[in-house]
Amino acid sequence: MNAVTLNNLSKIYPDGKKAVDSVTISLEPGEVFGFLGPNGAGKTTTVKLLNGMLSPTDGSCSVFGIEPCKSPEKTHAISGVVTEHAQMYDTLTGLENLIFYGTIFGLSPAESKKRAESLLAQLELSEARDKKLGAYSTGMRQRLSLARALIHNPRLLFLDEPTSGLDPESAQNVHLLIRGLAQEKGITVFLCTHQLRYAQEICTRYGLMSEGRLIASGTLEELRGRIGAGMRVRIRTCPAGTASGILEENIASEEEIPQLVRRLTENGKSIYEVSTQAPSLEDIYFALTAAPETSQKNS
Numbered sequence: 001m002n003a004v005t006l007n008n009l010s011k012i013y014p015d016g017k018k019a020v021d022s023v024t025i026s027l028e029p030g031e032v033f034g035f036l037g038p039n040g041a042g043k044t045t046t047v048k049l050l051n052g053m054l055s056p057t058d059g060s061c062s063v064f065g066i067e068p069c070k071s072p073e074k075t076h077a078i079s080g081v082v083t084e085h086a087q088m089y090d091t092l093t094g095l096e097n098l099i100f101y102g103t104i105f106g107l108s109p110a111e112s113k114k115r116a117e118s119l120l121a122q123l124e125l126s127e128a129r130d131k132k133l134g135a136y137s138t139g140m141r142q143r144l145s146l147a148r149a150l151i152h153n154p155r156l157l158f159l160d161e162p163t164s165g166l167d168p169e170s171a172q173n174v175h176l177l178i179r180g181l182a183q184e185k186g187i188t189v190f191l192c193t194h195q196l197r198y199a200q201e202i203c204t205r206y207g208l209m210s211e212g213r214l215i216a217s218g219t220l221e222e223l224r225g226r227i228g229a230g231m232r233v234r235i236r237t238c239p240a241g242t243a244s245g246i247l248e249e250n251i252a253s254e255e256e257i258p259q260l261v262r263r264l265t266e267n268g269k270s271i272y273e274v275s276t277q278a279p280s281l282e283d284i285y286f287a288l289t290a291a292p293e294t295s296q297k298n299s
């Protein structure tokens with residue numbers, strides 16, 4: 001069974017705004033799916049549809065076969081959500097908040113406490129466990145919100161900008177934790193993020209949204225194929241430390257390199273170094289979002 005299925009999913013808000021426009025995609029269990037796209041592309045709306053916070057205007061979506069808008073409780077029992085504005089209690093401590101949410105999800109108070117303590121340690125919040133949430137910094141709050149989403153051992157995690165307020169070290173820790181959850185526990189992750197470098201490190205597949213439409217999806221290799229530019233080659237024809245004599249070119253495949261080198265040597269150049277670099281997720285993102293019309297036609 002698919003972990004997540006979107007089938008021609010569309011959402012038009014009451015004011016007429018079409019935020020999600022006929023999106024179809026499915027995720028296998030255990031995938032870490034990077035859901036990317038500029039501000040207003042429809043990512044959060046999609047997450048809200050997948051959590052039953054909104055109902056589709058057209059089409060449908062499901063998580064492990066459950067339709068979120070019809071069975072929100074069943075959906076929440078198997079999934080955890082981190083959004084930009086998590087609802088927790090400022091007057092309770094971090095530990096108390098987690099125990100509270102654990103018991104809401106049906107864990108006993110003792111089980112809740114055990115899970116809470118282990119998650120607080122994993123998210124480096126043990127020292128702040130007895131502090132009231134009102135005294136937490138943005139990054140601490142964000143990490144506690146991730147702990148809350150994980151308290152009931154969900155099979156599926158929806159993460160909407162989970163590291164937006166985190167310092168680089170905490171962001172790195174959270175990303176490693178997410179990857180660990182997927183690799184060791186087989187948790188499926190639906191991750192909306194603008195942090196493309198981290199996404200490239202942890203995601204197994206991507207979906208790129210623009211103006212409500214899914215303009216591209218696939219693995220990094222598949223997306224590289226979509227933008228055409230196979231790789232970038234850099235050839236140095238001068239000794240190290242000299243300023244001039246570096247040639248950089250986009251080539252379709254490494255098959256073009258010998259010919260390029262031959263052309264240069266025939267012109268009397270000496271080759272000191274040849275290196276290649278495949279386009280990063282960031283390169284792909286800019287290539288595809290800059291020309292959404294073209295990429296749609298080619299899909």
Ligand SMILES: Nc1ncnc2c1ncn2[C@@H]1O[C@H](COP(=O)(O)OP(=O)(O)OP(=O)(O)O)[C@@H](O)[C@H]1O
Binds near residue numbers: 014019038039040043
């Ligand atoms: N409650 C609402 N009523 C009307 N329009 C809305 C509502 N919520 C979102 N929108 C609009 O729907 C579109 C998609 O918004 P959404 O929040 O899903 O984008 P996003 O991809 O999550 O963006 P960001 O990267 O900024 O978080 C935007 O044009 C937004 O203004």
Ligand SMILES: [Mg+2]
Binds near residue numbers: 043044
């Ligand atoms: Mg959003």
